Structures are given as C-alpha cells and as structure tokens.
Amino acid sequence: MTVGDVTTEGPQTVPGRSAGAAVEKYLHVRRLTDLLASRLSAEDQVPQSMTAASPAAWHRAHTTWFFEEFVLGRLPGYSSPEPVFRFLFNSYYEAVGPRQPRPQRGLITRPSVAEIGDFRARVDDAVVAALEAGRVDDRGLELLELGRHHEQQHQELMLMDAKHLFSHNPTDPVYVHRSADPVAAAPGETDWLVVVEGVAQVGALDPADGFSYDNERPRHRVWIPDGQVATRQVTVADWKEFMADGGYARPELWLSDGWAAVQDEGWDAPGYWRREDGVGVSASAGTAGAPAADGEWTTFTLSGRRPVVDAEPVCHVSFYEADAYARWAGARLPTEFEWEVATAGWEIRDELDPDRCHPQPATDRTIGGVWEWTASAYLPYPGFVTEEGAAGEYNGKFMSDQHVLRGGSALTPAGHTRPTYRNFFPASSRWAATGLRLAR
Ligand SMILES: [Fe+2]
Secondary structure, eight states, X not given: OOTTSSSOSOSSOOOHHHHHHHHXXXXXXXXXXXXXXXXXXXXXXXXXXXTTSOOHHHHHHHHHHHHHHHTGGGSTTOOOSOTTHHHHSOXXXXXXXXXXXXXXXXXXXXXXXXXXXXXXXXXXXXXXXXHHTTOOOHHHHHHHHHHHHHHHHHHHHHHHHHHHHHHTSTTOOOSSOOOOOOOOOOOOSOOEEEEOOEEEEESOOOGGGXXXXXXXXXXXXXXXXXXXXXXXXXXXXXXXXXXXXXXXXXXXXXXXXXXXXXXXXXXXXXXXXXEOOSSSOXXXXXXXXXXXXXXXXXXXXXTEXXXXXXXXXXXXXXXXXXHHHHHHTTOBOOOHHHHHHHTTTOEEOOOOOTTTOSOOOOOTTEEOSSEEEEEEEOOOOTTOOOOSGGGGGSSGGGOSSOEEEEEOOTXXXXXXXXXXXXXXEOTTOOSSXXXXXXXX
C-alpha cells in the first residue's frame, strides 16, 4: 500500500468492489504477519526476552485482539467466544479493562501457538464476512485501517523482539538465511543539504488525504533556522572512528544520563556488536564472507552473527550514543522538523525485505534502513486531538520522556514509512533498528 490509497472504503456500507479492496488490504497485512511468524518455531514464539519485548505469539494474538475489540466489537450483537483473550492480549488500553502484566507476557503458554493461529483465522473470517456484508460502519472502517497500520508496527516489533531473543542464544540462531552481500566501499565524506531559514509546514494533512496517526497531526507551521543536514546516515565506518577516538570513554561527550548508561550497561559499541577474541565465535560468524578475525567486530543479525559492514548505516544505537557521536563530530542531531523539511522528496528505500531483514549500505539522499534519532522530544503538535474512544490511548499517552525518530528501517513493512511519521522510544533504548544522521 502507499500513502493516499487508504481511505477509499466509503461510507456506511462497502458493497462490491470497495468491499473487495478493503478485504484485500486487510488480508495483505495479515498474510505478512503469518509469513514472518512461519520462520519461528512454537518454542521460539513463547519466551519474552525482556519487559520491553513481547513473545511472537503474543504479537500475533494482540494484533488479532485489536481487530476483534475495535472492529468486530462494534458490530451489533457481537460477543467474543473467548472473552479471556481480552485480558491476555490487551496491551495498554485502560478503557478496555485489566490485562496481563506486561512483564509476564512470556508466561502465557495457553492458549497454545496453534490455538492463537485458530484465533487469527476466526477473526479473519469474521472481519471479511462483515466487510462483504457491508456491516462495518464508517468508524469501524477507520478503526480497521488503524488496525492494519497497528499490525504493521507489530510486524517490526516481532522482528526486533525475535532478534533480541535469539541474541541471547549462544548458538546464534538464524531467522532468515541470506547469502553474503557484495563488498561495498564505505561512502566518503557526507554532503550537507543547506536548509534556509523560514516558516515551514510540517505534519500530516487530514486523514481524508491519506492515513496518518493522530500524533502526526495537525499540520502546522514551524520556524526552521538556517542549518545543514547530512545527506547520508552515519555509517559503521564513521562509528568505528568514534570508537577509536575513545568515544565511549570520554565523559565530556555525553549527556549525564547517557554517561550513566555507558557505565551501568558497560556500553563500548552499538547493540549486538562483539569484538571477536578467537574464543566462542559462533557457527554463523563470518557467513557473510571472510570469517571474523581476532579483534574484529561482529554484530548479531537476523541471519546470525556476521562481521560488521563499514558501508551500512550504524544500527542499534541509543539516543544517548547518537547525541554523543554528534558532539564528537562537531555537529548535532537534526530536530524532527529540520529532518522533515530536509528530506522532503527523498526516495524512501530499504523497507522490509522478508528475505533480508537487515539494512542495505547507506546511500545519499534516501531515507530507510535505520530509524533516525532526532533532537526532538516526543510532544503533541499544537492542536493535537487524540483518536476518539479507547483508540485515543494509541499514541498520546506516551508523550513524556521519549524522543522522536524519523524515517523507517529495514524491518519496517513496505508502505509504512512516510515523511511525517513519528516513531518514539526512550533515550536509552537500542533494540530497535536505530541510527542517525547529523545536522549542524
Ligand atoms: Fe499494539
């Protein structure tokens, strides 16, 4: 799907072709989840590797619950045959009711993974039947659309969480087999795009002009100062220079909370990186080409452990690390509005390829591959209005102590990336595919 193709389901009823289009868009998203989950065994789908992560089976059930709660639940006379799923698979919706504590999602061994598959099929059948019968009202269609975008977000989370889980297994499991990339030269010095000061329009237009989350609206004016934004993302080669210059050992480069995180977490490299010492190198290390040599950095990928690749955008860095790197480089992070203005018209590339699940080498004047930390706190836009009803809890209640990321990653489903999209994570978070570009 692309931006702008998502609001054609029509009013009150969806007979004929528009019902077919809504059904196809719905099933398209659902099938991708099934494909991504099909590479995970039942055993892979149950554990929860940390509180912030969720089991794959839970993602599959929760996205299904969302459609049952918000779309099927609106149908006159509908009641779930499995009301306990409302407790087990509600994530954070206070208006819906009590729920399984987040840190205990990995303890849900019943229903089984197979029964969660049955739940998905039952809800799919009911949603399709309701669409084809024209029983989904206008608000239901909006929530169906929200549910599709919600499931895409969980597709990325499912991959992030599977990677985090697998990274704790000393056998370095392979989620997707992938052959070695051709050797790509690391890009040279970045170019800088000059941003001329002035008033800019940022944010998404009304949903009637294409899907957006409530946190992207309303479109509004901001003042952009004179500045420059790097035309490519910071690469692995760039990051190695930062590390070689003692970047992780120089407190003057770091925010106070960032330096505390370095100490507490023992950070000396991006997430999933490991310096090989010739001991305990996994079976999958080196499968991208030459084996990892002593002293060489490897990183855990969804295709096992591999040597880091200089030309790729650096990935799995926290906001704190991105900020410290920018200070070391004599630059800064762009604000989310500078980012939106500077990248206008750039190609969106390197979204999810299910046969790759890993960033491509960085390229000039493109977005994608890794989410990009911005200097901006995650706050409401002037005039922000939450979604109506329980869906109003989707975004707005998380607008404290988080930073905005822009763009999209190699784990973001195709069509989900857009110029006004606002992702957000806490400053210390680095299990998402997060990188950066500089501004000055
Ligand atoms: Fe969710």
